[in-house]
Amino acid sequence: xxxxxxxxxxxxxxxxxxxxxxxxxxxxxxxxxxxxxxxxxxxxxxxxxxxxxxxxxxxxxxxxxxxxxxxxxxxxxxxxxxxxxxxxxxxxxxxxxxxxxxxxxxxxxxxxxxxxxxxxxxxxxxxxxxxxxxxxxxxxxxxxxxxxxxxxxxxxxxxxxxxxxxxxxxxxxxxxxxxxxxxxxxxxxxx
Numbered sequence: 693x694x695x696x697x698x699x700x701x702x703x704x705x706x707x708x709x710x711x712x713x714x715x716x717x718x719x720x721x722x723x724x725x726x727x728x729x730x731x732x733x734x735x736x737x738x739x740x741x742x743x744x745x746x747x748x749x750x751x752x753x754x755x756x757x758x759x760x761x762x763x764x765x766x767x768x769x770x771x772x773x774x775x776x777x778x779x780x781x782x783x784x785x786x787x788x789x790x791x792x793x794x795x796x797x798x799x800x801x802x803x804x805x806x807x808x809x810x811x812x813x814x815x816x817x818x819x820x821x822x823x824x825x826x827x828x829x830x831x832x833x834x835x836x837x838x839x840x841x842x843x844x845x846x847x848x849x850x851x852x853x854x855x856x857x858x859x860x861x862x863x864x865x866x867x868x869x870x871x872x873x874x875x876x877x878x879x880x881x882x883x
Contacts, residue, residue: 705739708735708739712731712735715731716731719731757870757871758787758869758870758871758872759869759870759871759872760787760790760791761790761791762869762870762872763787763790763794763836763869763871763872763874764787764788764790764791764793764794765794765869766867766869766872766874767787767788767794767795767834767836767874768791768793768794768795769867769874770834770867770874770875770876771794771795771797771798771834773832774798774832774833774834774876775798775799775801775829775830775831775832775833776798776799776800776801776826776830776833776834777795777798777799777800777801777833777834777835777836778800778801778802778827778833778834778835778836778853778857779800779802779835779836779837780835780836780837780838780845780850780853780854781837781838781845781847781850782802782814782817782849782850783814784836784837784838784872785800785803785814785815785836786813786814787836787872788836789807789813795834798834800815801823801826801827801830801833802817802818802823802826802849802853803815803816803817803818804816804817804818804819804822817849818849819849820848820849820851820852821852823849823852823853823856824852824856827853827856827857827860828856828860831878831879831882832876832877832878832879832882833857833861833876833877833878834874834875834876835857835873835874835875835876835877836872836873836874837872837873837874837875838872838873839868839871839872839873840868840873857877860879861877861878861879861880862877862878862879862880862883863875863876863877864876864877864878864883865883
């Protein structure tokens with residue numbers, strides 16, 4: 693994601709500084725201190741002006757593909773009376789990292805080991821058969837998923853999630869926020 697590249701600007705600045713230092717030493721050795729000062733000032737000004745529009749645009753809400761605050765609010769609103777939460781695909785678990793309270797009281801139905809225990813950002817999911825059993829043991833599930841039109845993840849765990857929801861649950865409602873859909877699924881007749 694482009695916004696994470698911003699942290700690389702420090703490295704670029706260090707490289708540019710090292711190059712300018714090297715150039716400055718060469719010019720100074722030949723007696724052109726004033727030329728070095730003008731060159732450094734001009735190069736610095738050019739670099740700042742060139743990066744400014746991109747830097748400012750990347751810091752706006754419109755530059756993000758999703759709105760994690762809205763996702764957290766939608767999860768919190770949908771969670772009442774649900775047995776658990778399901779992330780489809782699993783990488784969407786990151787939405788709850790921003791505000792863990794948004795899923796408080798909901799069991800993560802696919803999670804085997806959390807981020808701390810698994811030493812990963814998202815945690816690790818249970819095998820597909822275990823996920824299937826957990827889903828079948830639930831009456832009402834909040835599902836955090838990709839927006840409509842995204843390609844379906846073909847991993848066995850993701851396929852079992854979709855299959856169990858399609859075969860044993862009905863979609864009670866969906867709230868769409870930027871970059872996500874938060875749906876509530878329940879057993880037929882329990883919406």
